[in-house]
Amino acid sequence: MNPRTRKALEFVLDNLVWFMLLFVLVVFSIFVPNYFQLGIFANIIEASSVLGVMSIGLALVIIAGHMDLSVESVAALSAMAVGILFCSSGIGMGVQLHPEWLMVPVSLLLALAVGGLIGAFNGYLVVKVKMSAFIITLASYIWVRGLVLVVSGGRSAQDLAPAIRWFGIQRLVGLPLTAWIAVGCFVVFSLIMAKTPFGRHLVMIGGNETATFRAGIRVNRNLIIAFVLAGAIAGLAGWLLAIRTSGATANLGVGLLFNAFAAVVIGGGS
Incomplete structure (x- = not known):
């Protein structure tokens, strides 16, 4: 095959x-009336921002194997x-901070x-205790969701503070700030x-963990960092979810996991 043709084919496949x-x-x-509008594209990007952010953290762990x-x-x-x-x-406590803008970084943190x-808990059990990541994170999926039900009592929190909800309202260059956060991530x-x-190093660990360790790379530390980042980024996705819904419910985000896996795989994560 011609080298130039081969390079073009690789670009298309990648x-x-x-x-x-x-x-x-x-x-x-072409076929859907009134579909080609900037407002519709902006809404699509906004709707996928939470999923996109969650997929980024998940991709780090998947790349690491x-x-x-x-x-x-x-x-x-x-x-x-x-x-x-x-x-x-609802069950919201209505905590107020002064000045009001402090509620944004505090809620995000x-x-x-x-x-x-x-994420650190999961990473510790996987890396230090040598337990299966599938089993540990599946258990965390169950007990963390149960903790949401226990903490909330099955009820919802509504009317998020305006200073935080501001992020879901404001737009920059036609896109909501929540979408720009996803793009930035x-x-x-x-x-x-x-x-x-x-x-x-994450890519190397995912390719061959033993060889990476023998090359002098701190495999355990990098894996724990990957799990912590995956958890923290999922927390950021939760923050964006709270902004979009102006609160939280006990079943918030149900079904996102499988969409996130699909996004990582379709996006090229190995």
């Missing part, structure tokens, strides 16, 4: 998902924690901390995976 997306958008724009089935429940627990503290109706702690972690030793 970016096949983007060509498929473009094809779908063109077909829908493991899996994390707990991300959906972690997002729900993080959203419920934010909802209980900063919602004013709370969501990241909840997710990161569960994608760019940052793409650079981390492509340009940093940590990213390259």
